[in-house]
Amino acid sequence: MTDTPTPTDIARDVLTIERDALDLMRDTLPDDFDAVVECLLKVPGRVIVSGMGKSGHVAAKIAATFASTGTPAQHVHPGEASHGDLGMVTAQDAVILISNSGETRELADIIAHCARFSIPLVALTKKPDSALARQADHVLTLPDAPEACGIGMAPTTSTTCTMAMGDALAVAMMKLRGFERENFLAFHPGGTLGAQLLKVSAVMHTGDELPLVTEDTSMGETLVEMTRKSFGVAAVVSGDQLVGIVTDGDLRRNMDGLMTHTAGEVATKSPLVIAPDTLLVEALGVMNANKRTVLLVTDSTNRLVGLVHIHDALRAGVA
Incomplete structure (x- = not known):
C-alpha cells in the first residue's frame, strides 16, 4: 500500500520540478535572447507586454518589473486591445506576447496590429513552431518541462519559467543601461524600498x-x-x-x-x-x-x- 504524500512532500516535488525546469532554461537559453535585449534597448517608445489568462498576470508583472528598472513598459490586456486599446500600441513600441501554446486566439488582433505597423514582435512560448512563433520577429522558447500540478494542465512550471525569463530580460537591460540604486529610488519614492534607498x-x-x-x-x-x-x-x-x-x-x-x-x-x-x-x-x-x-x-x-x-x-x- 502506497503511503499518501504529505503536503510537505508535495511542496518539495513541486519545487523540484520547477527548479529542474529553471536549470534547463538556464542551460538552453534561447538563441534569440541577445537579439531581443538589443531590440528592446533600441525601442524609442515602450515595451508592451500581453498575454491571456495566467500568462496575462505574468505579463503584467513583467511590464511592472521593466518599468521599475529603467525600461518604459506597459501591460495591455488582449481582450481590451481588441476593443480599442490597440491605440496604446504605437509604431515606436515593441511587443512581447506570452502564450505557452503559441496558439492563443485572443492574441490575433495584436499580432495583426504589429504586422500592419511594423512593430517588433517577440514571442515568449514553449512551442517554437506555433502560429505566434512563426509570425514573431524573435522567439524566446521556454523549456519543454512538465507542469508541476500533477495533472499536467494547470500553469505552474510554465508560468514560473515565463516570469524568470522576464526577470532575465529586465535585469540584462537594467545592467546594460547602467541603471543604479539612485535610479531605482526615483521610481520607488514610497514604501520600504524608497526608505531603504534614501540618503x-x-x-x-x-x-x-x-x-x-x-x-x-x-x-x-x-x-x-x-x-x-x-x-x-x-x-x-x-x-x-x-x-x-x-x-x-x-x-x-x-x-x-x-x-x-x-x-x-x-x-x-x-x-x-x-x-x-x-x-x-x-x-x-x-x-x-x-x-x-x-x-x-x-x-x-x-x-x-x-x-x-x-x-x-x-x-x-x-x-
Missing part, C-alpha cells in the same frame, strides 16, 4: 535649524541654543568648520563649575560624523552601534552641512 541629505536639518555655537560661546548661551533647537546637542564650529559637539553627556561630565566654562572647553573634539550621501539606513546603523540619537553631517572638507536625528530616520520609514 542622509534627503532628511537632514540644515541652515537655521542647526544648533551652532563657537568655541568661546559661554555655556549659558550654549544651553539656550541646545534648548531652542531641541536636538539635545550643540555643534561647535569655527567658521564653517566643525570643531566639536556638546552633548548631554558632556554636560554631566562637566557639571561642577559648568557655567564657568565655554563651549570649546566642554565639547567633545573630533565627534562622530557622517557624509550627506550616506544611505539613511546606514546612518541609523551607526547611531545604534554607537548609542547616539544625533549625527552631525560634514562634507569631505569637514564643513558642517547638516544634522540627522534618529527620529528623522524613523519618520522616513527606516526601521
Whole structure:
C-alpha cells in the first residue's frame, strides 16, 4: 500500500520540478535572447507586454518589473486591445506576447496590429513552431518541462519559467543601461524600498535649524541654543568648520563649575560624523552601534552641512 504524500512532500516535488525546469532554461537559453535585449534597448517608445489568462498576470508583472528598472513598459490586456486599446500600441513600441501554446486566439488582433505597423514582435512560448512563433520577429522558447500540478494542465512550471525569463530580460537591460540604486529610488519614492534607498541629505536639518555655537560661546548661551533647537546637542564650529559637539553627556561630565566654562572647553573634539550621501539606513546603523540619537553631517572638507536625528530616520520609514 502506497503511503499518501504529505503536503510537505508535495511542496518539495513541486519545487523540484520547477527548479529542474529553471536549470534547463538556464542551460538552453534561447538563441534569440541577445537579439531581443538589443531590440528592446533600441525601442524609442515602450515595451508592451500581453498575454491571456495566467500568462496575462505574468505579463503584467513583467511590464511592472521593466518599468521599475529603467525600461518604459506597459501591460495591455488582449481582450481590451481588441476593443480599442490597440491605440496604446504605437509604431515606436515593441511587443512581447506570452502564450505557452503559441496558439492563443485572443492574441490575433495584436499580432495583426504589429504586422500592419511594423512593430517588433517577440514571442515568449514553449512551442517554437506555433502560429505566434512563426509570425514573431524573435522567439524566446521556454523549456519543454512538465507542469508541476500533477495533472499536467494547470500553469505552474510554465508560468514560473515565463516570469524568470522576464526577470532575465529586465535585469540584462537594467545592467546594460547602467541603471543604479539612485535610479531605482526615483521610481520607488514610497514604501520600504524608497526608505531603504534614501540618503542622509534627503532628511537632514540644515541652515537655521542647526544648533551652532563657537568655541568661546559661554555655556549659558550654549544651553539656550541646545534648548531652542531641541536636538539635545550643540555643534561647535569655527567658521564653517566643525570643531566639536556638546552633548548631554558632556554636560554631566562637566557639571561642577559648568557655567564657568565655554563651549570649546566642554565639547567633545573630533565627534562622530557622517557624509550627506550616506544611505539613511546606514546612518541609523551607526547611531545604534554607537548609542547616539544625533549625527552631525560634514562634507569631505569637514564643513558642517547638516544634522540627522534618529527620529528623522524613523519618520522616513527606516526601521
